[in-house]
Every structure is written in structure tokens, then in C-alpha cells.
Amino acid sequence: MRFNSIAALFSVVGYASAIGSLGFDLGVQRNSDSACKTSDDYISDFETISGYTDTVRVYASSDCYTLANIIPALKEKNFKLFLGVWPTDDSHFASEKAALSAYLPTIDASYILGITVGSEALYRADLSASDLASRIDEVRELVHAIDGYSNVPVGTVDSWNVLVDGANADVISSSDIVFANAFSYWQGQTMANSSHSFVDDIMQALQVIQSTKGSTDISFWIGETGWPTSGGSYESSVPSVDNAAQFWQESICGIRAWGINTLVFEAFDESWKPVTSGVSGVETHWGVWTDDSTSPKFSLSCEFD
Template sequence: MRTPLALLFLSLSIVVAVWWWLATPVALTRAPIDHAAKLECVSYAPFRNDQTPHDPTLIVGPEQIAEDLAELAKVSKCIRTYSIDNGLDKVPELASRVGLKVLLGVWLGRDRAKNAQLCDIAVSLVKNHPDTVAALIVGSEVLLRGDMTVGDLRQTIQSVKPRVDVPVTYADVWEFWMRYREVGADVDFVTAHFLPYWEDVPPRAEEAAAHVDDIRKQVVAAFPGKEILIGETGWPSQGRMRDGALASRVNQARFISEILERARRDKFRVNLFEAYDEPWKRRWEGTVGGYWGLFDGVERKLKYPAGVAISNYPFWKLQMAGGLLLCICVFAVAMFMPKRRPASPALASWSAVTVSATVGGVLLGISFDKMFHESYGLGGWLLQGFLLVTAVTAPLLSTYALMSGRALPSFVEVLGPPKGLTPLFMTNMLGITLIATTLIATQSALSLIFDARWRDFPFAALTMAVVPFWALAFLNSSKSGKRPLSEAVFAGLFALAAVYVVLNEGFENWQAMWTGATYLLLGSTLWRARMPATA
């Protein structure tokens, strides 16, 4: 009994130590948001929950917009809008009541008649609110999307500019400003977007502010005599990695803090992207698309209040407690099972239990966090929920089988057992959990092969499930029987997926590396499967 208790203590200690390290708060030299030094400007869209600008019938109520603007007025001097549809034409009037300036945006598209109509409305809003509308932004990333030619865009800007008494600009990513420099002749200042996370080769968060500043200086040199407004810049707080660019709370706060400090020091204007998280974007851009806000999109609360240290896991104590409980449960199963086994388990078995319990204890809280932030729609919640269930049950059922001397069942034993072979209930449950894990892993692997840009990496929950399966297959594998075709096919798929994901995502992406390693581990587990002796 000494060995199991000693290993349990070791496992619990590791879980506590890892969570203490993961949750270590970061104190930045400059608070991302400081009420004493308001932001120059921030992008604003009012859409909440299931609201989306793609719904042409949606009109966001003025009371909803007014509620948001009252909060934004506490932290910013100005807001930038992108459209005057969906009730956003009320923004200038509502902003004037709380002392906010507005960079009023007109959303241009392929429909020329609609573009002309929107420009007319925008001109009217500028004239009706001259003290509130600080500038008019005619189009945003319309060249990037390919919705207009550069000639049509210039003609539209030229038709609007003489009709208003405020500066007129156009907004697009910095690469397109460098490509279409002739547009600079039509605007009063250049509004360029710098989103380092979305660069073709994204920098790490620690280097992102310097990267943006370096590119800004290139744009300044390309447009002498024109002010360069950073029209969008920011960093996501949740979502997948791209190369070495990690979306996290700490990295978002760090980037905002550093770019604002550079703006203060070098005296250039920055419009942060964006005010509120926008849940609707997750449907089109994956998890990462919905988490760029300074305020969360549900409770509308500031993510990083001044004076509060920032952690990637603000609820880490609850997450750690859940992991410790799972760890204890795994050891409880292990310590109970030897009573039904003629020989005492070897040290290798106890080591496998320790690894499974520790991995589960560390990753359970991360898996819950990922499920909460990465689940979108009913299908997403069901998929993430099933994955988490397998992640929790796998170490418990694998430990039961390991300590009772049973092997990991093959698919055929569960789905179509041969005559005379009726698997035990617990063995059946273990096999069902393995099949569920395999199917979910297959879905994620195919997604990362064919639709990788928006897909998250299921490394945490998948590792929780796969490690105990692998340990059981390695220690209690059957030495006889043929290798089942189904397991061999899945093993080959996971091997190919692991190689592709790592090569496609790059070696700096530790989430991809981890996920690829988990695919290999699951593949090697399935490769060790054998048909039952009576088959």
C-alpha cells in the first residue's frame, strides 16, 4: 500500500505544481486599459449572442447600443464603426450623448446601387452630427475581398469626399495599401490594418508589437505627407495557434499594452480591434474569430481591469480541484482492483496508473476551458461534450482493465463479438470509449487536413483519453491473433494526419506538434490491437 499512496501523493503534487505554474499571473508595466488614460479609438460592433450582420432583417435596438457606448466612453475617446446597416445609423446620435467621437464606416460591397445609397446616408449622418463624426471611412477591406476594383473604389471615394467637411479615408490591410498606393491620392489619411496574428508568417506575441511598428514605418515611408492611422490592430484571447502565435488572455493583454506604449512614445494613432467579443464570427472564422474584444461578448465586462494581474486561467483553483478529484478517483479504482487479481500489480502497472492520473489531473481543467470557449452551436457542444466524456472515462476504465489483467478490446469484440464470446460490461464500456475516441479523433484529423485554417487543436482532452489507452495496450496487449483491418486503417490515417498536421502548421506551433504526437500515440495503440482468439 505504501507504493500506491506514495505515487498518489506524487501525482497530486505534480497536478498542483503544474496548475500553479499555468495560472501564474502576469503584471504588465502598462495596464492594457487604464481609465486615467483613455484609448484613442476602438472598433465597435453591437452584435450579441446570435445576432449577425448577415441577417438583413436585424435592427439592433438603440438601447442595446447605448448600453455598450456608455461603457466604452469610460475607456475610450472614440469608436470606429464599419456599417450603417442593422441599426448602426443611430451610433452618431447615441455617441454624442456620452461624449464619444465616431470614425463612421460605410460598408461597400459588389452592389453599386446599394453602395451609393449607403454613401448618401453616411453623408447625411456626417452633416447632422458634425461635432461627433471625426472622419468618414469609405469602405473596409473591399480590395482584399475583391468586391470592387481599385478604379471603382477610387471613383466612390472621389464622389463622397467633396460632399462632407470631415476627413475621408479608406481602410484595408497594409499589404493592399502598399500594392495600391494610388488610392492614397484620394484620401486625407491612410487607414491601414495591422493584425500580426493573421500575417502569412505570424510573429510570436512577444514580438508582435515591434513587428507592427516596423511595418507601420514602411507604410509611413510609402505615403509621405499622409498620416497613417492604425485602423485595426489587436490579438485574440482564445483559439488555435498559427505558427508561434498563441491566442491567449496574457498575450492579448501584452500586445495591447505594448502597442499602446509605442503609440504614446512615438506619437501615432491606434484604433484597437475590437471593443467586444463577437460570437457570430466563430461560425465563419472558428473560435479565434470570436475573441478579439477588450470586453467579453456575453457579460460585456472588461477582460483586464486596471490593477488586476492577468492570468490565462482566472478560475484555475476550480480547474485544479477537478483535476485532483479525477486523479484520486483513478487511484481509487487502481487500489480497489488488485483484490480481484491473483497477483499483485507490477511497478510498471502502478507507473502507468500514475501517468494516466497525472495527465488527466493536469489536463481536465484545460479541457473544460477549451470546451467552454471552442464549442459553437449544438453540434459543437455535442462533439466537445462527447470528447470530454471519453477523456474522463478513459483513464478510469483503462485503469480498471489494467489492474484486473484485461487487454484493450478490439472493435470487433464490441461491435460484433464472435459466437461464444460475450465481453464483460466494463470491457464493453472500455471498447465503446475507445471507438468514440477514435471517431472523434478521426473527425478532428480530417478537419485539420482539409479545413485547417479555422480548426482548433483538441490536444488536451484527446491526450487524456489516449494516454491510458496506450498504457493499457502496451502493458496488457494480446500476443496472439491477427491485426484487425479496421484498427490498422485508422492507425495509418492517424500516422499520415500526424505528419501532415505538423508539416502544415510548422514546428513553432506546439499545439499542432502536441496534437500530432497524440495522433501517433492513438495510432500505435490501435496498431497493437489483435482479433480475439476465438474469431
Template sequence: MSCLAASAQAYWKGFNLPATLPSGACKSVNDWKKDFAVVKGLPGKFNAVRLYAASDCNTLANAVPAAKASGVKVLVGVWTEDDGHFNAEKQALLAAVKKYGHDWIVSVSVGSEDLYRKDTSAEVLANKINDVRGMLWSVGAGKVQVGHVDTWTAWVDPKNKAAIKACDFVGTDGYPYFQDAARKDSYNVFWQSIEATRSVVNSVKPGTWVWITETGWPVRGPTRGKAIPSVAGAAAYWKSVACSAFSQAHTFWYILQDYHESPSFGVVDQNFKPLYDLKC
């Protein structure tokens, strides 16, 4: 379990955030402060965010001081593609921990959907997870949980057991939209994916927590099978899936704000106003 609180009912609850502005420019400390103020101002008492990188766009150098000022905690992402990039990511995390300590960290995800993309093997990924864990131990941050985020389809693949064994936590991404499911069926489709992941993870490494690190329903974009993007559909998915997830797992919704993407999963518009009711 995370170090959030003694209560079994206390979970990390937040959003995935990009490191760039709509213009493509990297976010400054003040930009991050604005993001975190928006997160904390939304109904629901959100307390965390998930970031995808450590060094790219000076993510941690700019986001950590903003997070500490706001009281928002960070699920840190460390990209693993190519050794040069991986080393830069590790050094950015190391620098942030040396400068700010580690009480701002929710956990660290080494990689994101690497197994789904078949960018690496589970064994190589496991070594990188252990590498980052060892680095954190070396600077007194050994209590920080280190794991990996991937699609639920990757986690249930028997070839990826080595990655599960290396994880302190497993972050899983599941989108009924990308499974071409009708909105009315999305609740069951989503929770079936979570239960399938939990079952495999528990069989490989009993007691390992499965976190929900990405899910959402698009407000606009192409129709996929029976899955039709709409604001009404996204609102209904939030009421059914988000409101159930927040009460039983550490959950990071995808995504706070989309810019020009299609499909777009953003829950706030370009002025940071909610697109639909976020109350549970």
C-alpha cells in the same frame, strides 16, 4: 491631422464595434448607449469608436444619437460593395449629417479592406472616396476627412497608389497573429508594418497621416505558426503595442467585444468586464 485638439499629443483612441448583439439582432439606441458608456468607463480615457457601416442595421440612425449623448466620436464606415449598397450607405450618412450636423464625426472611411479582398480596383475606390467627399462638401461638412481602411499589405502594393492619392487619411490594419509571428516578436512585426505603410504613403502623398484602424491579439482561437492565442498574450500585446500606439497615432483597437468568433480578439467579456488590465 484630425480636429481633436491643438495638442500634438492628442489622438483619437478607441475600439472597433459591431452593429449587432450576440443574438445577431441589430443594436438599438439604448444598446449603443451601453456600448459607449463601457468605452468611456474603461481605464485610458477612450474617446472614439470605429463603425463599419452607415445603413446596415440602421447603424448611424441608432448610433449617432447615442454617441452625441455620450460624447464619444465616430469613425464612420461606408461600405462600397455594389452600387445599390454604396448608395444606401451614402444616403444614411447624408441623413445623419443633415439631422445631427457633423461634430460627432472623427472621419469617414469609404470601404474596409476592399483592396486586400480584391473586390475593386484602386481607381474605382478612389472615385468612391471622392464621391463621398463631394457629398459631404455639399452639406457643409467639407472639413471632415475622408479616406479608406485597408491592410498594410494592400497599402504597400504599388497597384494601389490611386487610392492613397484620393485619401485625406490612410487607415491601416496589421495583425502579427495573422503573420504567424510569435508574441515575443509581435511588437517589432507590428511596427515594421506601420513604418512600411508610412513610407509608401509619404512617397505617394507626402503629409498624409497613417491611422492605426485595426490591430489586436486573440484571447482564444487556433495557433498560427508561432502565434498562440491566450489572455496572457493579448495582455502583453496590449501593454507593448496598444500603449505605444495610443501615444503616437490615432488608434482603433480590434475589438471591444467578441461574441462567438474564433479567433476572438475581444478585450471585454459578455458582461463587459475587461479580460485583462487595460491600463498603460
């Protein structure tokens, strides 16, 4: 299915009466020494991005003591969090649930925008759709039993094309909130095609989610999107600051103008990551900010700001 007009887009999302929210995916390791971020590190991160958003997403709860260390920063800077739970392998999943049980009761539920179980677990074939749906239900039961948390949505994050696959309807049905990831860069798009490709991918995912849930009243976010600023090219996609700036204006500003909530991958470069052999260096340069800068690499203003 292709969305070749704004009218077709509005038939899925409806007329946007509000601008879509903006947030950032956030790494949990320091670039200086690869150590886990402390509460002070998160406070510093929040101070840098606070002029643009008060919303971040992390990928796990127990890894790197993330939930324990980020809670004081959320309270001090009044930030909101999408909290990840890693569902693959039983021992890891048990540690994630233990972190939820230990630390969520120490913070008001208003700081937690949602819980996402898995991050592209279906795309990587880490879990079957039925197993992931079961783990979403298990986390929901745990979270909603915590005092004050009965209305916190629980769902998942996956690649747009996986969500479109009808074989994964059980996961959508089990989710209160669904995030779709879409990267025109990893589809090898030129800048001339990147925005159209991105919007079409997201709209396909949203239409399938709404059809599966039987309602347009479901919380939906773009879970990851962005453009790298350095590293190797992927097919026709070329990393550069100029291209990242263009993608921001045409795709991120554009889709937010149509009311779609968007999390950008990612807030900061992660130079601690190993240089990949396939596309040299690109994984360390997805940040909107460098790992040691308080100013973004390019303008983050949109026409509606």
C-alpha cells in the same frame, strides 16, 4: 524596408510631442440574439468603454440601421465616430450614400471624425484601386455638400501590405485620411517577434502614405490591430488573455507612445459570429471586453497614463 531603431522610426513620424489617441472598432449586432443594436445598446457600449476613450469606428452606415441608431448615443454620451461606407456593389453603395444624406444633417459634424470608404476592399480585391479612388471622391463630394461637413476627412482603410504596394497609389492620393490594419497574429508571429513585426509593418505603411501624398501632414490611424484571447492558434501565434495583454502593453501602448493614433479590434467579443473552420473560434474572441462584461479582460493601462 525594416525599421531597426527608434531613430529610423522618428525619421518617418517625427518626434512625438503627444500620445497617440486610442479608439475601438465596434460591432453593430447584439450577441444575445444577433439583432441590430439599438440606440440603448450603443449607449451601454459607450458607458463601458468611456473610461478609456470617446472614439469608436463602425464599418457601414446603412447596414443594421447603424447611422440612424448610433447618432442618439453619440449625442447622449458625447462620443466621436469614424463612420464606414461599404462601397462594393452598386445597390449597397447607393444605400450607404442614402444613409449619409438622410442622417448626417441631423448631427453636428464635430461628432464625425472621418468617413472611411471600404474596409480592406483592396486586400480582398473587391474593387480596383481606380474604382475605390473614384468612390472615395464620390463620397467626399456628397459629404462636403452637407451643411457644416466641408472639413470632414474622407479616405479608406486597408491592410498595411496593400497600402505599401505602389499599384494602389491612386487610393492614397484620393484620401484625406488613411487607416492601416496590421495583425501580428495573422502573420503567425510568436510573442517575442509580434511587437517588432507590428511596428515595422505600420511604419512601412506610413512612410509610403507620406511619400505618396508628398507630406507628413496627413491624418493617419491604425485601423485595426489586437490579439485574440481564445480559439485556435495560427502558425506560431497562440490566442490567450496573457498574450493579448502582452500585445497591448508592447505594441498598442508602445506605438501610441510614439504618437500613432490606434483603433483596437475590437471593443467586445462577437459571439454571434459563426465559428470558423480554419482557425476554430478565434473570430468570436477579439474583444477587449467579453460580450456581457463591464470590465476589460486585462489591464488597459499604459506607462504614460
